[in-house]
Each structure stands twice: as structure tokens, then as C-alpha cells.
Amino acid sequence: ARFTHDYLEVRGLRVVFDGFVAVDGVDLTVTRGDLRFLIGPNGAGKTTVVDAITGLVPATGSASFGGADLLGRPSHRIARAGVGRTFQTASVFDELTVLQNLDIAAGARRPALSLLRRRQGVPAEVEAALETVGLAHVRDRPAGVLAHGQKQWLEIGMLLVQDARLLLLDEPVAGMSQAEREQTGLLLQRIGEQRTVVVVEHDMEFLRAFAASVTVLHQGKVLAEGTVAQVQADPRVVEVYLGT
Ligand code: ADP
Numbered sequence: 001a002r003f004t005h006d007y008l009e010v011r012g013l014r015v016v017f018d019g020f021v022a023v024d025g026v027d028l029t030v031t032r033g034d035l036r037f038l039i040g041p042n043g044a045g046k047t048t049v050v051d052a053i054t055g056l057v058p059a060t061g062s063a064s065f066g067g068a069d070l071l072g073r074p075s076h077r078i079a080r081a082g083v084g085r086t087f088q089t090a091s092v093f094d095e096l097t098v099l100q101n102l103d104i105a106a107g108a109r110r111p112a113l114s115l116l117r118r119r120q121g122v123p124a125e126v127e128a129a130l131e132t133v134g135l136a137h138v139r140d141r142p143a144g145v146l147a148h149g150q151k152q153w154l155e156i157g158m159l160l161v162q163d164a165r166l167l168l169l170d171e172p173v174a175g176m177s178q179a180e181r182e183q184t185g186l187l188l189q190r191i192g193e194q195r196t197v198v199v200v201e202h203d204m205e206f207l208r209a210f211a212a213s214v215t216v217l218h219q220g221k222v223l224a225e226g227t228v229a230q231v232q233a234d235p236r237v238v239e240v241y242l243g244t
Pocket of ligand 1 (some may be wrong): 046048
């Protein structure tokens with residue numbers, strides 16, 4: 001019942017930079033159990049939509065998750081509402097081990113408990129996240145020595161231990177090998193069963209393999225939405241994006 005209202009609802013989202021309308025009245029509803037891909041040509045406004053939802057750029061319209069309004073809130077409030085994001089470049093602490101990175105992320109959620117936790121060993125949710133993202137075998141390695149894909153998975157793991165129920169992932173497979181892409185897709189599908197996931201992505205092969213649904217942005221507006229098959233068959237989408 002706790003998760004009944006776990007959906008992202010964006011209405012009339014608008015972001016203007018110096019008179020340039022980067023996001024122009026975007027509506028977006030993503031429910032739990034969906035694995036939504038946000039695609040569109042360069043400059044379509046994909047990253048700006050995510051930035052607006054997570055409070056990095058000012059926006060008008062409305063955005064809520066789990067019933068909590070997000071626009072105009074400071075980042076920590078947005079995080080507390082269960083919203084987490086990754087960036088195109090993984091931001092992990094290279095000097096610290098995988099486990100320490102996860103521990104810090106978990107502690108950020110409940111700082112008062114972190115001292116107690118240290119005495120009790122590895123917290124259950126950190127252990128669970130290690131397993132989920134497939135990094136249990138490298139838990140004691142410094143994050144700086146991880147393979148590119150592993151760093152991205154660590155960052156996703158950090159969102160899991162922060163108890164993010166909406167994950168906004170910006171090009172999670174950029175720079176990954178084919179095997180890493182495959183693993184990432186399966187990971188996102190698994191996470192998507194329990195949480196709400198929005199993936200900003202360029203890679204069409206990855207999209208075809210793993211997207212449950214797709215929203216196509218073009219010039220700051222939603223051009224099309226539906227299943228992969230539906231948007232692929234949409235002539236407007238073919239014209240602006242898939243045909244290129
Ligand atoms: P996408 O992620 O789809 O490639 P972006 O959201 O990054 O597109 O950018 C959308 C548009 O907004 C682009 O034209 C981009 O140049 C512009 N833009 C993005 N961020 C800023 C900013 N901070 N200041 C001015 N213009 C920006």
C-alpha cells in the first residue's frame with residue numbers, strides 16, 4: 001500500500017533558458033513497474049526534463065512523485081521524496097571502496113544511524129544492493145579501479161540504498177561494452193519491477209531490447225509515446241529521429 005501512489009506525474013513542464021524554451025509543456029506519467037525510455041534528438045530537452053524534476057533548473061508547470069510536489073523544492077527534499085538520479089559521468093568516490101561508497105549513500109539517508117550501523121557490520125540493504133547490482137565480489141576494491149560499467153552499477157546501487165523509488169538515469173549505457181549493456185538492461189528490468197525507472201537514452205538497440213515504454217521528445221515537446229513498436233511505426237518519429 002505504501003507504493004500505491006508511486007508514480008511520476010509531470011504536467012505542462014516548461015523550462016526557459018534566457019528566452020530559449022528548452023522544455024515546452026511536457027506531460028509525462030510513469031507508473032511503478034514501467035521501464036520508460038526518454039528519447040529524442042540531441043537538444044530535444046531530455047536532460048533538462050530530468051534536471052527540472054530533480055530541482056537543478058527552475059521550471060514551471062507541475063511535477064510530483066508519490067503525491068509529493070517536486071518543483072521548487074530543494075534537492076534534499078526531492079531526494080527525501082524518493083527521487084534519485086544518475087548523471088552521464090558516474091559520480092562515485094574513487095578513493096573509497098565499493099562498500100564504503102554504498103555505506104555513505106545509505107548513511108546519507110539516515111545519518112543518525114550510521115555510527116550504530118558501522119558497529120553492526122554491513123547493513124542489510126547495502127548487502128542487498130551489492131547483490132542486485134552484481135558488485136558483491138568487488139566490494140572491497142576502491143571504486144576508482146572498477147570497470148566503466150561497474151562504476152555505473154555502483155551509482156545505481158547508491159540510489160537503491162538511498163531508497164530512491166523513482167530512478168532517473170541519464171544515458172546509463174554510454175561507453176559500455178555490449179556485455180555490460182546486456183547486464184545493465186537486465187538490471188534495470190529487475191529494478192523496474194519494484195520501482196519507477198526513467199532512462200534517458202540514445203542507443204536504439206538498447207532501447208529495442210529493454211524499453212517497456214517510450215516517450216519521444218522533439219524541440220522540447222512530447223512528439224510520441226507508447227510501446228517501442230508503436231513509436232517506431234509513427235511517421236513523425238521516423239522523420240525526426242529514427243530515420244536519421
Ligand atoms: P537533450 O538532453 O535532449 O540532448 P538538453 O536537455 O540537454 O537536450 O538541452 C535542450 C536544449 O536546452 C538545448 O538546445 C540546449 O542547448 C539547451 N540548454 C540546456 N541547458 C542549458 C543551459 N543551462 N543554458 C542554456 N541552454 C541550455
